[in-house]
Amino acid sequence: MSKSTVRTRIAPSPTGFLHLGTARTALYSWAYARHHGGQFVLRIEDTDVERSSEESVQQILDSMRWLGLDYDEGPHYQMQRLARYHEVAERMIAGGSAYRCWATPEELEAMREAQRARGEKTRYDGRWRPAPGKVLPPPPEGVQPVVRFATPQEGAVAWDDLVKGPIRIANEEIDDLIILRPPPAGAPPGTLGVPTYNFAVVVDDLDMGITHVFRGDEHINNTPWQINIFRALGAPLPQYGHCPIILGDDGLKLSKRRGAVSVTAYEEMGYLPEAMLNYLARLGWSHGDDELFTREQMVQWFDGSHLARSPAQWDPAKLAWVNAHYVRQADDARLAALVVQQLARRGIDAGPAGSLAAACALYKDRCSTVVELADWIGMMFVDVQPRAEDLAAHVGDAVRPALQDLRERFTTLDWDKAAIAAAMKEVLAAHKLKMPQLAPALRVLVCGRTQTPSIDAVLALFPRETVLHRLRAV
Ligand code: GLU
8 A cells, every 4th residue: 555545434333323424424535535546444333332233234334335435445343353452452551651450430430529529620540550660559359450541641632633723632631541441241251352432443543544534523532542542653643634513404413303314214215315425515515606516526626625614504405405406317217216116115016117217207307306206106106086175176067078078089099198288189179178277177187286297298107097097087
């Protein structure tokens, strides 16, 4: 791997679905690697054994695939790398940058209690930290030690964040963090303890040659520990870019209750991946005034600059607008296949997708999502129930004889748009009516709605039998 190769990663924890914030940093990491001709790595941070699940891993993989964020390496799983973390921890202990600590949870709680009582900030007091001339007590019997990182006691950690600019945190602000926990009590002999996030992430970023880290700004406070560990290991630092959180449309943090659904839920809601990518990209990054751009353009433009420092607000209306653009642009056959899936979810068997392409072409201009498109196309398969007020308003006695006449003509004509339009014209002339009387009546009876695209085009999409059936009662 050449020194100049850009390598980025996304490192989700499989403790729930891939949420929108992570999808966005995945996108930035991916685009940055692609922009530089580098590599993008997927790592699953599954050390929270209690909360991690296979299902969540699968959901993350599905989301990445749906968004088209292809990775060059991985997924790597942290739980498969335990021996490596132990090896590095041992090396650090031997070199003096880490040490074993036998303090029990009760002891640590008493320590914090005393600190609180003195009005001090609670922090580990370094009781097991070796120091010149310091005599440590013998390790207590029956206590399994943790390993702690010996944070430098002086100086500061400073980095030039790709998003936030220069950040500096004094080392005295941070204490000696636990990097490795013992195996759970009663675990079979040989079971390895699990590393904490800040340690595993450094060993991994180092081993995986990561050069640039984009992640949520909730990790800014972790970064000083990580940088100190990199330094203790004598390793070069990656560059960090901490992206602000995404706010809901109410200005509050996105949460499960407020709009933060999984990426794949957007697929179910009829959004297209290219729209999602475009929208997510703009939510925290800009390229001039461009609102709509392709994946290729993003890769061309995304050089790590112009990332927003302040939180962006999730805007469902704008997402719908972006999606509408991509629905209009999408190939009809592709939309048809998506509509078939949507209809299948509703228990409607729409038959082969190929037969729906023309319908997609006709309706897509009025749809923001594939779900809306499926609403239009679904009326071809499920009998409609015209609303009483629409029937009263549009299917009165004046138009009824014309509808009967038209139905009669429909039984024999060639079933295409031109022939349907011609028959409608003849009927209008014969009954001295105008199109605004006939068309709404047909829309209500055949489609169950008062607005549709040009009715001759709409009717031509239906099987003749369906139209005759829906006009039977006039
Ligand atoms: N597993 C961490 C998370 O999901 C990764 C943070 C990082 O990218 O370093 O928040």
